[in-house]
Amino acid sequence: MKILEDIISSLKGRDVPVRSVHACVFWTAVESRHCGLSSTFREAGPSHEKGVRGVGGLTQKTALELAEYAKSDSLLEASIGMAAINSLIEVDESKCLEKNAFEILLEKGGGKNVAVVGHFPWIPKLKGKVRNLWVLEQRVREGDLPAEEGARILPECDVIGITGTSFINHTLEVLLSFCKKAYIVMIGPTTPLSPVLFDHGIDAICGAKVFDSERLIRFISQGATFKEVSGVRLLTLTKT
Secondary structure, rough: HHHHHHHHHHHHOOOOOOEEEOOOOEEEEEEEOEEEEEEEOOOOOOOOOOOOOOOOOOOOOEEHHHHHHHHHHHHHHHHHHHHHHHHHHHOHHOOEEEEHHHHHHHHHHHEEEEEOOOOOHHHHHHOOEEEEEEEEOOOOOOOEEEEHHHHHHHHHHOEEEEEEEHHOOOHHHHHHHHHHOOOEEEOOOOOOOOOOOOOHHHHOEEEEOOOOOOHHHHHHOOOOOHHHHOEEEEEEEEEO
């Protein structure tokens, strides 16, 4: 978990108390210095089988203490931990691009072999605009390949998009080990908008910044999908 450890270490000196934690059906938000967002993942099966450590007292922790949950084998704890990490990151919007992940993959992947780890709504738009397109998913849909195919597919790719939820299920470092010489894009609101990722081979970081936490929390607590979420802005950092 070297990447997670490096990101957390980069936030030392910025620690503040946690103000609120909202583990909602699709999205998790943590308020500390800012409001951080993450996808909500959880184990299959009855909810009583595995709970969150310290539940009911998470707002008695500091944000860095809660960030340590990102290393947990519990998917729900890791979701909370990633939101805590994102709540501490100071995003300099002057260094961000207005391009989204789809635009970057299209720009970099035209006529090339492209793989995307994670199924995103814009996937159909990429088809026919790149030489070859593979979508790797743990929950396979029609046209997808199982995530286990990554070891075979990713070394052949010129451009690779990887979902930020790979932080939650701890697959990111394994995936990166298969990316030999590809241009790598991290995608989604779980992704930390941290330059630390550039030190680990990431070329573009497509994440989200919450600008209206009250509105965001109202939406996610009522079951909003990401297309329905309000109060958040999509941003991209690239290597300079």
